[in-house]
Amino acid sequence: MLFSQPFLLLLGVYCSFVTASPLDRRAAPTVTLDTATVTGVASGLVNEWLGIPFALPPTGDLRFQLPQPIPPYNTSFSASAYGPACPQQPPTIPIPPGLASETLNYLTTTIYNAVTPSSEDLLQIMTAAQWIYGGGYETGGTSSYDGSVIVNKAIDLDVPAIYVSMNYRVTAFGFLASAEVQAAGVGNLGMQDQRQAMRWVQTYISAFGGDPTKVTIWGESAGAWSVGLHLVTNGGNPAGLFRAAFMESGSPIPIGDITNGQGYYDFLVAQTGCTGASDTLQCLREVPYDTLMNAINETPNVLSYQSLALAWLPRVDGVFLTADPQQLVLQGSVADVPFVTGDCDDEGTLFSLSTLNISTDAQLQTYLQTYWFPGAPDATIQQLLVDYPQDPTQGSPYNTGILNQLSPQFKRIASIQGDAAFQAPRRFFLQQRSGLQNTWAFLSQRLKSVPVLGSFHTSDLLNVYGGNDMTEYLVQFVTNLDPNGAGNLEWPQWTTSAPNLLTFLDGLIPQQLTQDTYRADAIAYMIDVNLNYTR
Template sequence: MAFLRELLVFICAATATVLAAPAIPATCPIVTLDRGMFIGTTTDGVNRFLGIPFAQPPVGDLRFRLPQAPGPYSGTHNTTAFGLSCTQQATTLAIPNGLPQETVDLLTSGSGATIIDGEDCLVLNVVAPSQAGRGSRLPVVVWIYGGSFEFGSSTLYGFFIFRFLGKYKEMHSYDGGVIVRRSIALEEPVIYVSMNYRLSAFGFLASQEVKDAKVGNLGLWDQRLALRWVQKYIHAFGGDPSKVTIWGESAGAVSVSLQMLASGGNTEGLFRAAFMQSGSPTPIGDITHGQKYYDDLVERTGCSGSSGTLACLRAAPYEKLKATIDSSKFRSGQLTNPESLTIAWQPRADGVFLADNPQKLIQRGKVARIPFVTGVCDDEGTIFALSASNLTIEADLRNYLTEFFLPNATDAELDELLTLYPQDVTQGSPYDTGIQNAFTPQFKRLASILGDFGFQVPRRFFLNNLSKKQNTWSFLSKRLKSLPVLGSFHGSDNLNIYGGGDLTDYLIHFATNLDPNGGLSLQWPQYTAWSRQLMTLVDGQVTNRTITLDRYRIEGMDLLTNLSLAYPL
């Protein structure tokens, strides 16, 4: 084995010399897992091992089944390039007319990124300090990407450039090297892991048939298996399996919170802390609530006449199945689609991974008792409100809310909601921008409702129920507030954390010490039911952080909390 390792290093160095390829370093890091050798790359003091399979390919008869762990590794594996991304649901980016150019630039900044997807996608990536090795026992941060559970990937890498207020800014994608290099500079080195998980119908098929077969929430099971892989193998890269922090944004943050609810709140030793950006347990109902989406898929795939619809879907040609999903009328996550926040394929209570509506599980205390950080952006709803730019009068808004979010709400409940979220544009989102950014007559009002319903309310509900029992911290990002129409939009905090900003430092400190405080001058107080203090990130030349109170829009959010509990999606 030692001879083979030396030979591989020699070949790797020779190849780099002959090809003169800067992407292939002169010395390749090699890690042994079981009897397999994994060859990575080293750049700027960081080792990368990409595309490591953590499950058997979910193809053929394994499609729409729980992920299966691979057998012991053997042989030699080149892990110098990302694997396939999981199958993406097709999306379109039709920008509404009339948006300022700065906003258009932001929305289209990543539109040129190429994602190569397919079913054989259950792989993960490890990024570690090049000095780390067996025995280093470094803390581990495990990233779970977002994308409405319908698109997204751990393979996004590098950065995009966009124009904002006449200047060009870099927007880093999911480059774990940013996190690891910053951790080295802080003298608190960590290891970064990111994994793929199945998306859309491939990962979140929902119906009575799915419930009976116990194959719901497959994407969450994929994440769980990846966490088991970390427990088994991360020591080989220099990581400490007892010091794992799970971390995500948007659907990734929702995933983190649902991992905290799995198995009745039993972490099974897979992680010790959680860090969430713009995502908390959402008001989702039983998995049978997805029946209409399942029936539509079965019918249009030609499986409605079969005795076993799941078996038929497993046997369907991949290209046909994907085309059927892509052509469905039930598509979300698109700027011109009114259903942009009513997600067809998403986690639901299946009686196995999630025993009940997540918010009811929280009320019953069925949640992991671990320290966590959870935060939101100030204007979470603006991007999603662009999809309803045709709403011009209150009657339009009322019909929209009834059709897509609150079909069972009473007239009195809708009246109260619209009273608490008035048409006065000075109270809408982007907040604190006065009469500006009223893109359409109902835009700022709808953005306020959607941002609170989808993000602010679940975050506050989570904290209200848990901050008395465990250590919690919360943040509010008000940065980029001057971006026209969108303000501090959903996902804007990713520009901070993957750009090496103060959120990067907070994440590293938290993963290392279970406390986000460290070298930064302003102390971040814990969130409690009595203090409700938020670390608020603002734009400023001198002061760009301040402490504020989580007491805004209390009546409106209390009503939305009650409505979400009464009428889960």
């Protein structure tokens, strides 16, 4: 095992570890945690420990409670298989008729493949880089991502790293929100799981040869949003839990008060028979798992009509988040660590397949005021519609002319959703932190030729987990706090005076430098709208 290795923290609730090994061992690797011997799996040049519990199972009366630290390990056990994923809310994928087979393949096998099995007994970890999976705070698990790809790339580059991933509670199990939840101090449990996993790493990573002072937190989609929230919580003090951050398709996002989730809470209470209970939160703790899960599955998911206006997500609870994350950024409540943040070119296409029935400006305005910007006056929405015209040549997937227009408003809605949830928060964050800390930014335009989807949300994962150039930039950043050094195109920092984007491309030229100035007026206005109207 290599020592003093920096590592990435990938968030999920069973911990799993992947470390470099000097040779292909026949004997299974072991590690001592407290007084227990934990046996892993040897695979090529890496050792893996899968499914190590890092907190007490959040079952029984611990459902809807803060994660409880696990007692010292005193019984030896095998960590040769992933633990179950957290309870999942599988999305219902909208598939319009006539889609190209390539698009169908990405939709059904690549983007949202089901994570099974799942269980409430889910807080376990896998070791390697510290990674936070995405899934719209509704799906995801450590077993979906092969961390050995990252570790093997680090070995190739002679910058060895440890990869750590962990489960965290999603859907209502992790993000129940209401006045009752706030009063009990149990909001944002999924985020608290992630934080507990980070504390576990500080205690135990040295047993695996890792350096607890060299943690990089890394995530994609909801995982990247989570990374952004860890940057702004606790007054911007990382409390020694990490020294750098890497965000794919996510930055600190605009979110509202925890009581904004009251309607979903009340729905679960009604559906589970808890309406007459004197303590509805305690009643929800006691209802059978299947009853609660069935009720959760009746709430909107990330690919439902309201899409990225998520039902289950972090909210301002006064504990983990004391204010809207973007307001915290304005207040300077940001961890002073180097970070990378970037997006795919066509973030919104995947999430706009469920809104093909919106065909007029009036319908689109109602949709935006209902789900995205509640309280926004008509004039504000009308200005957005000016900035994001119906002209298909200006919509997403971008630079595809009149192609991919599934409905009169599809490419327009895809552009609005992609900018509101991803591009505008990223650019806002970079603008606010320029000159205050080292920052790099990227844009992925790979797979641009995929019909309807273009360079869709999650397409960059095929690059980083494919062991390609993005993987090289990642492991260099984890090791040296600078993504450069692997022989790829030099990646300059992002500043307001030089907003450089490392742009990943298909074809003979794999990367080029571009400027982060596209849709300047539209995104500037979207930033302002995000700051004033939260969900």
